[in-house]
Amino acid sequence: MNKYFYKCFNCSSQFTADEIESEGSFGKERIYLCPKCGQAEKNQPLKGVLLVEYDYENLKRSRSRDEFLKIPCGKFWRYSDLWPIRSFEKIIPQSKLERISLTHDPLLEFDYTGRKIFVFDDTRNPTLSYKDRATSLVVLKAIELGINEIAAASTGNAGSSLAGICARLGLKSHIFVPENIPSAKRIQIQSFGANLYLVKGDYDQAFDLCLEISRMKNWYNRNTAYNPMTIEGKKSAAFDIFISMKGIIPDKIFVPVGDGVIISGLYKGFTELLKLGWIEKLPQLIAVQAEGSNAVVRYVQTGKFEYQPASTIADSIHAGAPRNLYMAAHAVTTSLGTAISVSDEEILSAQKSIAQNFGIIAEPSSAASFAGYEKFVRSGSISANENVLLMLTGNGLKDTSALSKWNDEPVSKSTDEWKKLFLSE
Amino acid sequence: MNKYFYKCFNCSSQFTADEIESEGSFGKERIYLCPKCGQAEKNQPLKGVLLVEYDYENLKRSRSRDEFLKIPCGKFWRYSDLWPIRSFEKIIPQSKLERISLTHDPLLEFDYTGRKIFVFDDTRNPTLSYKDRATSLVVLKAIELGINEIAAASTGNAGSSLAGICARLGLKSHIFVPENIPSAKRIQIQSFGANLYLVKGDYDQAFDLCLEISRMKNWYNRNTAYNPMTIEGKKSAAFDIFISMKGIIPDKIFVPVGDGVIISGLYKGFTELLKLGWIEKLPQLIAVQAEGSNAVVRYVQTGKFEYQPASTIADSIHAGAPRNLYMAAHAVTTSLGTAISVSDEEILSAQKSIAQNFGIIAEPSSAASFAGYEKFVRSGSISANENVLLMLTGNGLKDTSALSKWNDEPVSKSTDEWKKLFLSE
Numbered sequence: 001m002n003k004y005f006y007k008c009f010n011c012s013s014q015f016t017a018d019e020i021e022s023e024g025s026f027g028k029e030r031i032y033l034c035p036k037c038g039q040a041e042k043n044q045p046l047k048g049v050l051l052v053e054y055d056y057e058n059l060k061r062s063r064s065r066d067e068f069l070k071i072p073c074g075k076f077w078r079y080s081d082l083w084p085i086r087s088f089e090k091i092i093p094q095s096k097l098e099r100i101s102l103t104h105d106p107l108l109e110f111d112y113t114g115r116k117i118f119v120f121d122d123t124r125n126p127t128l129s130y131k132d133r134a135t136s137l138v139v140l141k142a143i144e145l146g147i148n149e150i151a152a153a154s155t156g157n158a159g160s161s162l163a164g165i166c167a168r169l170g171l172k173s174h175i176f177v178p179e180n181i182p183s184a185k186r187i188q189i190q191s192f193g194a195n196l197y198l199v200k201g202d203y204d205q206a207f208d209l210c211l212e213i214s215r216m217k218n219w220y221n222r223n224t225a226y227n228p229m230t231i232e233g234k235k236s237a238a239f240d241i242f243i244s245m246k247g248i249i250p251d252k253i254f255v256p257v258g259d260g261v262i263i264s265g266l267y268k269g270f271t272e273l274l275k276l277g278w279i280e281k282l283p284q285l286i287a288v289q290a291e292g293s294n295a296v297v298r299y300v301q302t303g304k305f306e307y308q309p310a311s312t313i314a315d316s317i318h319a320g321a322p323r324n325l326y327m328a329a330h331a332v333t334t335s336l337g338t339a340i341s342v343s344d345e346e347i348l349s350a351q352k353s354i355a356q357n358f359g360i361i362a363e364p365s366s367a368a369s370f371a372g373y374e375k376f377v378r379s380g381s382i383s384a385n386e387n388v389l390l391m392l393t394g395n396g397l398k399d400t401s402a403l404s405k406w407n408d409e410p411v412s413k414s415t416d417e418w419k420k421l422f423l424s425e
Numbered sequence: 426m427n428k429y430f431y432k433c434f435n436c437s438s439q440f441t442a443d444e445i446e447s448e449g450s451f452g453k454e455r456i457y458l459c460p461k462c463g464q465a466e467k468n469q470p471l472k473g474v475l476l477v478e479y480d481y482e483n484l485k486r487s488r489s490r491d492e493f494l495k496i497p498c499g500k501f502w503r504y505s506d507l508w509p510i511r512s513f514e515k516i517i518p519q520s521k522l523e524r525i526s527l528t529h530d531p532l533l534e535f536d537y538t539g540r541k542i543f544v545f546d547d548t549r550n551p552t553l554s555y556k557d558r559a560t561s562l563v564v565l566k567a568i569e570l571g572i573n574e575i576a577a578a579s580t581g582n583a584g585s586s587l588a589g590i591c592a593r594l595g596l597k598s599h600i601f602v603p604e605n606i607p608s609a610k611r612i613q614i615q616s617f618g619a620n621l622y623l624v625k626g627d628y629d630q631a632f633d634l635c636l637e638i639s640r641m642k643n644w645y646n647r648n649t650a651y652n653p654m655t656i657e658g659k660k661s662a663a664f665d666i667f668i669s670m671k672g673i674i675p676d677k678i679f680v681p682v683g684d685g686v687i688i689s690g691l692y693k694g695f696t697e698l699l700k701l702g703w704i705e706k707l708p709q710l711i712a713v714q715a716e717g718s719n720a721v722v723r724y725v726q727t728g729k730f731e732y733q734p735a736s737t738i739a740d741s742i743h744a745g746a747p748r749n750l751y752m753a754a755h756a757v758t759t760s761l762g763t764a765i766s767v768s769d770e771e772i773l774s775a776q777k778s779i780a781q782n783f784g785i786i787a788e789p790s791s792a793a794s795f796a797g798y799e800k801f802v803r804s805g806s807i808s809a810n811e812n813v814l815l816m817l818t819g820n821g822l823k824d825t826s827a828l829s830k831w832n833d834e835p836v837s838k839s840t841d842e843w844k845k846l847f848l849s850e
Contacts (some may be wrong), residue, residue, distance in 0.1 A: 074530070095534045099784070103549070104529030105499070109520040124528070124549045126784065128822065179837040184825050190832040191821075193781035198837040209840045213847050356618035359524070359551065359593030376473030396616075397553065397822040400609050407615040410602040412623040415634045422638050 005085045006050045006228065008034035009327050017084070020050065020228075021145065029215055032226050035333030036309045038212065040226060043204055043307040045295075045325035050228040051268065051344040056275040065278045069247055071296050074102035078135065080192040082272065083237075084232060091143050092169075093398035099168045100136045102236065107244035110364060117373075118250060118389040120241060121356055123366070126168065127188075128395035129316075130262055131161035131239065135222065139165050142220040148172055152222035153210035156185030156296055157316055157394055162222050174219060176210040178202050179413070182315060184399040204321065225323035226260050231264050238269020241389065242279070249273075250283045250389035252382065254369035257339070258317030259298050260328025262393060267331030283389075287339035288372030290314050290347065295322050297339040299329050313344045313402060316365035318396055342371035350374065351396065352406050359413050361396035361403070369393075429509045431653065432473045433459035434752050435770065442509070445475065445653075446570065453478050454640055457651050465636065465651060468629055468732040470720075470750035475653040476693065477509045479698040481506055490703045494672055500525035501561065507664075507697065508562070509657060516568050517594075524593045525551060526562045526634035527661065532669035535783055542798075544783055545666060548791070551593065552613075553820035555662065555687055556586035556740075560647065562658030564590050567645040571634075573597055577647035578635035580628050581610030582741050582819055587647055589617035599644060601635040604629050604749040606674040607740060609824040629746065649686050650748035656689050663694020666705070666814065674698075675708045677807065680795035682712040682721050682764070684740030685817060692756030706801025709816075712757050712764035713797030715739050715772065715790075720747050723762040728733060737828060738769045741790035767796035776821065777831050786821035786828070 002017040004115055013036050020031050033040060034048030041047075061079060072076040077088045077097050088097065103124045110117050125132040135158070143152050151174040152162045159175035162256060166173040175193040177186065178201060190196050197213075199206040214221040226231050244247065248269070255263045263285055273279045289297050290312030299305050310320040332339050342350075347364050350371035354362050369390040376382050396403060413421070427442040432809050445456050457471030458465065466472075472829040482504060496503040502513045507684040513522065535542050536786065550557040560583070560838045567575050576599040577587045584600040591598040598619040598656055603626060615621050622638075632648055647717050649655045667674065674695070680688045698704045714722050715737030723747070735745040745754060757764050767775075769789075776792035776801050778799075779785055794815040799805050819826065 014843045048478065072529075098530065099535075101530045104497075105523065105526045108524050124551075124553075128549075128550075128820075141699050164784045164786075166784070167781055179575055186835070187825055187828045187832055188786060188822070188833070191777070191780040191828050192784060192785055196835050197843055198835045200839040205840050209843055212844065216847060231774050253850050283667075321587075352616070355616040356592055359589045359591070359617060361589075361613060361616055395553075395822070397609075397613070397820070400612055403612045407612050410611070410615070410621050410623045412625050415630050418624065418634055419637065422641060 002086070003081060004052050004054050005055045008037060008048050009051055010034060010212070011037045018409045024031070032221065032228065037042070037072065039192050042208060043321045045305060045321055046225050046323045049225055049231070049324060049327060050393055052228060052232045054082060057270070058278050061095045063276065065247070068278070069243055071243060072104060073106055073244050074104045076102065076236045079239065082228045084229070085140050085144055091343040092140065098170060100132070100165055102132060102136070106240050108358065112357055118387065119360070120237065120391050122237065122391070122393050123360060123362060123395035125362060126159045127164035128398060129157040129161060130234070130242055130393035131157045132165060133236050133265070134224070134230040134233040134261070135165045136221070137162040138227060138229045139169060139171060141229050142171065143169070145220065147220040149219040150215070150222055151176065151210050151214045151219040153177070153203065153207040155315055155318060156181055157398065158222070158224055159194070160185060160188040160192065160213045160398070163189045163192035166194070176206040178206050182399070182401065183401045190397065191346040224259050230261055230270060231324065234262055234265025235269030235272065238266050238273065242273055246386070249279050251386040252284045252286055253391060254372045255391045256286055256317050256365045257289050257328060258293065258322065258365065260296055261326035263287055263331050264324050264327040269337060282335040285331050285335040285337040286372055286376070287337065288368045289327060289339065289341050290317055290368060291341045293318050294318065294341040295321065296325060296328050296339050299325055300332055300339040309385045314347050314364035314368055316363060317368060340372055340375060342368055342375060346371040346375070348402065348406050350404060352393070359361040360392060362392045363394040363396045363398055364402045366392040366394050428506060429479050433462060433473050433630050434476055435459060435473045436462045446810040453571065454689060457646065457653065462743065464558065467513045467633060468746045470730060470746055471650050471748045474749060474752060475649055476655070477653060477657045479507060481697070488701065490672070493703070494668055496668060497529060498531055499529045501527065501661045504664065504759045505810055509654070510565050510569055517565065525557070525590055527557060527561070530667050533783065534737055537782055543670070544785070545662065545813065545814055546785060546814050547816070547818050548785060548787060548820035552586045552589035554582040554586060554824060555659070556582045557590060557657040558656040558661050558690070558732050559649070560586040560590045561685070561770050563645070563647045563654045564594060564596060564654060566654050566839050567596065568594070570645065572645040574599065574641045574642070574644040576635050576644040578632040579603070580740055580743060582823065583612060583647070584619070585613040585617065587825070588614045588617035590651070591619070592617045599633040603631050605825065607824045609826070613823065623800050627830055635695035649684050655686055656693060656749065656752070657685055659690025660694030660697065663691050663698065667698055672703070674704050676811040677709045677711055678814045678816060679711045679797045680711055680816045681742050681793040681818055682714050682753060683744040683747065683790065685716065685721055685747040685749035687816070688756050689749050689752040692760060709799055710760040710762040711801070712753060712762065713793045714764065715742055715793060716766045716768050718743050718745070720744065721750060721753050721757070722766050724750055725757055725764040738800055739772050739789035739793055741788060742793060745775040765797055765800060767793055767800060771796040771800070773827065774828060775830050779817070785817060786815045788819040788821045788823055789827045791817040791819050
């Protein structure tokens, strides 16, 4: 028996690893969504997203909590029995794995307005965003499957992550992006030597085109939520929180949400820790969305999805049709969390607070977590003794244009003018 | 007796820590350069730069090589007896130290054109550059001295480093920059909440003004080379190389050189390892400069310094009068290294190679190390079995304008156009 199998989030059907991963099991095409109910439709959340499952009862016996807590953050290959790779040793040497090691020091602790806050800083990963968590697993799975070319649709970070990690490991990447992608993000993708396809149209069109061309060329596809490795890879942050907090779990975690894959990955990771008996309850996951891109908030409130074109300055959480909507909403409700919206103004103000109080330049989407936290504090929804953690998921230097919105153009003075000014103080 | 003392690099005079660090020892002003021979003159390298020295014979007895090698990279406070802070415990809690932890995984190993290359990746430090090594010690020294405000002159990275680390630890920063600084770097400094002073003039004028205002306001001054903590802080990379290579030392290290402080810090660190008997010889330090900013190269060749205005795309190694010229040249010659120049064209080509082969977007100055390496390989100056290490000292996302110089503006196509193109392949 393989150490893992697949389970459909929608219809609960189970499949062996071979059934999903061997080409031709269910017809000619490589399988990503559930072979029974999977659907990828335009402007709709994906249906039949697959989850990776393990034999937790067995793991419970073979794995020790104390040993797990000794694994350094970022070295995901060290908990290999909780990772859907048959054998790391067989597919990649240790020195290559080290090249894609994730951030080692994600947890920072600050005092802010009289309260202790934990910040999970994922802005120092290899390509400076949380996306590297998904990419690292996707790329390893491609290597295991013997595929050398990987494609993804992206609005920026996922693409630069795939391009960068592929460059590190010597694979070829193909990135499909809408033509209005910020130029700073576009140039990162190009710089890593990826093949870049600029699509006249929006992210949805790039997404569909990428699926079609990937099938045609037999490239491995990294589209977010569509490839189950993206959710599975993103669970590593839950483990890194558990490890860096030495076995304690925050009461509330504020998570920026666009397509809903990060929050789903976090939920997956914490659920596994719960199944292993290593934590006693799930942290409350607070999904924070931009007001102009809040399909998860609306779905949690009404149980319905209706497509609305998205509009927000926080491009990494810009998603009219969150691909992993259902799983994200499930993560929120099952963890007894909630989903809230924040305005672009609040996001920019949060970006400033994060830079000036924590010394981290986070991208606007990341700042949403802090904006959500502040909203909670204002409404009195956090009690004094709760442990709160904010997820910072991308580095603000990936696109500095937002920073110009709250920093003035400074005035230049001669040395004599400056001296006079200081003397007159 | 204090665990460390100061020694002038120029006249070899020795001073106790108290003599240098207590205000008023030698007149009214805080001391940075040698009280006997120190000179900071316009467009000249600094004279009388101070070095921190320890009782190595004593350390040799009390410190174990094996224990040292177990310290995680980036946790500089763990080798506290080789750091000029009297007691970390007394001045700062552990959780605050963790906020300024340096990169944990600096060492990457690649195969490139049939040869193994080590890359020291300092692009993932808190503010994404090597400068954080200097800043972290400067800031801790300020805290120890009871000073809350720190000033620096900068062309970008040092300023954003000081601004960011100060934000992390709750100190106030004052950054003096020439008015032509790249706007991307300027906005990072501002974003961290620093007080920014844009000076009509060049770096030299900003440097002098910063010294003058720092004295006037009694701010601690972080000007590079001028403050001995900048060199001392930068030695940590030598320790991190030693630790991450498990006690082996590269044969050759290629170092981008502007003001000459990084190479001096590396030399200082390796010299200490040698004094402790933990390594058998120094690595050869190869100083790589831009052709239009190569005062160290000229000094090593001729023994003379003559000021020439600098001009290079690699703004972080742009230095007409390298402040730490004499120590940098000493590091090169004593380590049996050499100093070479590379053109801006070679630097840009190296930036591309680094991104596409190593998956790292390094800034142009960092790419100089790779350009220097390629020059060595072309001239047959590296033998097949030598261990080579390239220093990457700053993240390329701090200013993406250089990337545009070697990436084309991509053409946008409709989904149908892309499909046709793929089908016709």
